[in-house]
Amino acid sequence: MIKKFIRKMLGVKPQANIDGSNSHPKVLSAMEHGIDPRLLSSNAIRVTQTLQENGYKAFVVGGAVRDLLLGVKPKDFDIATNATPEQVKRLFRRAFIIGRRFQIVHVMFGQDLLEVTTFRGAAGDASPKDEHGRVLRDNTFGEQHEDAVRRDFTINAMYYDPASQTVLDYHGGMADIRKKILRIIGVPEARYREDPVRMLRVVRFAAKLQFTIDAATSAPISVMAPLINNVPNARVFDEMLKLLMSGHAMACLQQLRKEGLHHGLMPLLDVVLEQPKGEKFVALALANTDERIQLGKTVSPSFLFASLLWHQVVEKWDAYKAAGEFSIPALHLAADDVLNTQTDALALQRKIGADMRDIWAMQPRFEKRVGKTPYKLLENTRLRASYDFLLLRCASGEIDAEIGEWWTAFIEGDELEREQLLIAKPKSPGAAPVAKKRRARRSPAHKSSPAEAGGE
Ligand code: ATP
Ligand code: MG
Secondary structure (H helix, E strand, O other), X not given: OHHHHHHHHXXXXXXXXOOOOEOOOEEEOHHHHOOOXXXXXXXXXXXXXXXXXXXXXXXXXXXXXXXXXXXXXXXXXEEEEOOOHHHHHHHOOOEEEEOOOOOEEEXXXXXXXXXXXXXXXXXXXXXXXXXXXXXXXXXXXOOHHHHHHHOOEHHHOEEEEOOOOEEEEOOOHHHHHHHOEEOEOOOHHHHHHHOOHHHHHHHHHHHHHOOEEOHHHHOOHHHHHHHHHHOOHHHHHHHHHHHHOOOOXXXXXXXXXXXXXXXXXXXXXXXXXXXXOOHHHHHHXXXXXXXXXXXXXOOOHHHHXXXXXXXXXXXXXXXXXXXXXXXXXXXXXXXXXHHHHHHHHHOOOHHHHHXXXXXXXXXXXXXXXXXXXXXXXXXXXXXXHHHHHHHHHHHOOOOOHHHHHHHHHHHHOOHHHHHHHHHHOOOOOOOOHHHHHHHHHOOOOXXXXXXXXXXX
């Protein structure tokens, strides 16, 4: 405080350190930052308080501070401290040290999980990197100002102390929040080289927050985009999932395209962004996902990926049928093809792949609206997701809207109504014009499979 006063009197500006870090943050009072303390979670306060009572520094940091400053309730809280992971672990009953690349502590209270990270030190040349300069592991601890310079964007590098209600701003994050600008800390090229995933993060934040990307931050992206190929697939997949589940998926994908990040990088993205036929379906699926997330509803990754890849499945399904395969086995073969490619390329977890297959495989079964079949479907654990998927197909015009309406009535109806629905439409084709065309195209030498016959 005194130092600051003297500096002010002498008109000396705080100097940046050699590594670009700035040891003297702007200290913003409650009046200046305007954070509503009610948006803070009681567990975040509990963690910072416990750490502080034990003599450590502790702050809410990163995305949570950014969201608080924007008046948004953060979805999770990250805590930064000068206590080491072991010291943190000792203070909480349910605390687990995790991570290799960056060691962090997960502190749990019931279902609530808080990530506690120890201030990271200057990366230096010591940390192991791959041949492209990507930092592989980094567990050097350091001072708070060093931690700030290691964070990605100015708006993500602010620290909030719930006790004093002050915000420490090391890199002009507050000014950027006001100007709605996303600005990377340090030299953009170097920061993307250290961690190419930051390029995807820029896009996600820009789309989600509706911020502009600073020109210098955006400039190297299209050139450096291929570096993402060197990042382990699982990490890219995680980031893609965050992007698609940000509640602004469509905007994110448009932004990816704008930044030149979509092409040839991820097989899934190519499929999603460059399939003319499935565009409407994908747009609807993403709009549906965005809406659900904005309403606070859950979205399953399997439903999302099943939607994004559906038209690839349909294309292959048609090809197998044209080659003489029966409809149901053709669908399974098509699903195999798509899943095999995408599982490798995207590190799609097995469970997600299995769920996607179930959703796809259920689709022809909705066409069979006779006898006991519809009742059996009601008991299927995959009904909800598959039915939602069916409605998407109706909405996109792929199949007749009538079939979706029939199923809505059947699912919501009582016993009597269900029986009437079955009587009223005992032999309803329920198939779409597209499906009819497909049949017409099939070689005359083929009879319908028994499974298809049920729906005719
Ligand atoms: P959200 O949780 O809303 O997606 P976030 O900013 O909290 O956004 P997290 O992935 O939770 O994102 O990361 C927490 C903080 O850690 C970030 O705000 C940033 O300060 C830092 N951070 C995360 N990823 C990186 C990265 N790749 N490079 C540098 N800093 C990062
Ligand atoms: Mg976060």
